[in-house]
Each structure stands twice: as C-alpha cells, then as structure tokens.
Amino acid sequence: MPAKMDKELLLYNYFANSLSKEQEELFNELLISDKDFKAQFDFENDLKQAIKDKENHELKSKLIGFEKEIQKEAPVATSKKSYRYLAIAASITMLIGLAWMGYKDGSASYYEDLYAANFQEYPNTAFTITRGDTNESLEREAFVAYESKNYAEAVNKFEQISPENKQPYVDFYLAQSFLNLKKNDKAKELLQSVIANKDALVAESHWYLALIAIKEKEVETAKAELKLLTKEFDFNKEKATQLLDKLN
C-alpha cells in the first residue's frame, strides 16, 4: 500500500503529464482499489475540466471579437470585388447565350456536358475511417478505396459485405462507385432500391437518377426526378431548379 505522500506524488505527476510507466500502472490500480484516491483524483480532474471549459469560453469570446473586426473591414472590399465579378459574369452569360442557339439542338454532346457539369461523386459521410481505429472490416476497406477513388476495389469490397452487416447506406455508395465506373445501369438499379427502402439518402438518389437520365438523353425522366426533388426535398434544390430550366 503506497503511503499518502506517494499517492500525492502520483496525482501530481499525472497532472504534470509526467507519470512513468510503472507509476501509471500503480495509478490505474489505485483508481480501482482505493476509494479515497479515486475521490481525490475525480475532484482534481473535475477542476481541470472546469478550468479548461472556462478558458475555452474566454477564448471563444476573443475569437468572436476577432471575427467581428474582420467582418467590419470586409464588406467594402467584397462589394467592390463583386461588381467586377458581376460584370465578368454578365459578359460570360451573354457569350454563352449567343453560342446557345446553335448548340442546344445541334450538338449531341449537350446532355453529356450537362451531366459532366453537374456530376460529382458523393462524399463519404457515412463511415469515419480514422481516429485511430484499427477496424479492418470490409466496410472500412470499401470506404478507404472509395475515398481514394479506387472505385473498382470499392465495388469489390462493398459487394462482399454480408446482408446482416450491410448498413442502409452501403447500396448508395455502391451505386456511386458504379457511376464512377460508368456502369449506369447498375447504379440506376441500386439507387432505385435505395429510394424504395426509404432508409437514407433518398433525395440524393433522386438527384443521381436525374443525372443518369440526362446522360442517357431521357429528358422527361430527368425532369420528373428533378421536379420531385425540388418539390419534396431540400437537397441540391437550387441546382435542380437550374437544371430544370435548362432542360425546358
């Protein structure tokens, strides 16, 4: 049984970030076996958290102050800039407008371009890869491949996930992988099943179905998907409205 002095030293070293390996072991043992030691530790650790929280609040107020100063200086500069941008944007719009007439019906690549301008793979927001986890699950491997844009590998891994381990979002990301591999039919099928299951990512699936329809020149299907999206969901509402305008 360590003497009182030793226990104090242990606590002291803990808070000074200087416990040795042996001390750490003893420290952990005492936390379980010695009620008084645990109570003393809790008190000091609570104090540490309380002080940290106070410091953080003070820092937050300072940062809010910095932010106010920045924003006070900013509006003048940005408004000048935005005029110039507006002017440039206006000229570009005019040029596009002029080029438009011959382009829309004459060029077969119109819908391809529209697709390319709007397609971007959906990010992995479902599965956190890092934070020191060593979980080597298929799902993790699949998302690692997905994030590194290795879509063939992602498909391979996603497809190996057994039904009982399959999270509702997996089909959606599998569809994304197929889209990136230009296997639109497979993607379409999966997105439709995501919508049918109503689990998650339904609006997103409608968006990608609309894009696939555009690419395949199925204008009416695309319009229907986009109308549904703007009517019932918030996801990409602005973009969907713009796309609808272009299709009409």
Add this chain to the structure above:
Amino acid sequence: MQEKSIDISLEELRSGSEKVLKQVYEQNRDKFLNFARRYNLSEEENIDVYQDAYIVFYDNIMSGKVEKFTSSISTYLFGIGKYLIFEQMRKNKKVVSSEYDLSIVGEEDELVSTIDIDEKGLTPEQELLQKHFATLGKKCQDLLKLFYYRGFTINEIMEAENYNTENVVKAAKSRCMKSLRERIQENAC
C-alpha cells in the same frame, strides 16, 4: 528554415500572446473557410466550426499535448475542422451537397488521432467547481490554471510566477485547493 518559423510560433502561441492568437486566427481563416465551403453548412456554421477547431488546437498546445508541430497549423485546423464538420452534419442530419472534396483525406486525419477533442459538456460537479473557482483570488486562479490546464510542474510555476521556492508553490497550491473545497462545502450546507 520553414521548420524554424513554425517552432517559433508554437512557442509564441504557448506564451499566450493575444497578438499571436489573432495573427494565427486571421492567417488561417480564409483558407479554412474556403475548405469548409465544400461541405453543406451555412457560412455562420463554418465560422463557428473554425473557431471551435481553433480552440481545440489551442487547447492541445496549451496543455502540452502538442509538443512540436509535425505539420503546418492549417493542416491541424483542417483535420480538426473536418472532424467537427462531420459531427455537426450528423447532428443536423444535414444532407451534403455534391460539391465535396475527397482529396483531403490522409495527413489531416492522421493528425486528428493525436489530438484531444473533447465535446462533452460539464457535469454538475464540474459546474459547481467552476462557479467557486471564479470566486478565488487571482493568484490562486493563476496557479491552479497553470497546474491543471497548462500541465506546468511546480518548478515551472515557481519560475513563471516568481515564487521563491518550490515549497512556497506547494503550500500555496494546498491553500488554494483547501479554500476551494471549503467554499463548495459551505455551498452544500
């Protein structure tokens, strides 16, 4: 050469200088906001996340958890920020726009695993402690802050606060803790 300037600002940040604090905030702000705009949070939320990421970063520096920069400050902020943005999106149950950038995976994420991100609120005991801590004299508050928040040793506190000997620091710390306990007990009665 670059390494050196990074090291200096770590020391300067640690010194608690408000000028450096502001400088680092301003230097990384636009870069961070540009990065955060890829995600589907409002500009207000982006600024909020930037500030929270900055606080987490600063905390880790002040507590000595980050002893040496292994990357640029913006890399730390991006890594922490990305983590906080994802947390925020999960909280909002917010769907994500298609304007995401997935290229930012890797270095930042590795860094985040070396950082403490503490998002829990205070327990009732901690709130009580915070309330009474604020009623202590400035000397006590400074001393306890250096010890518990900054992770200073008694010797470092002696030097930073011009105490004569380590024993004087130890005695002062005991007195401060005793007084804090008494105030809490009085309150409990």
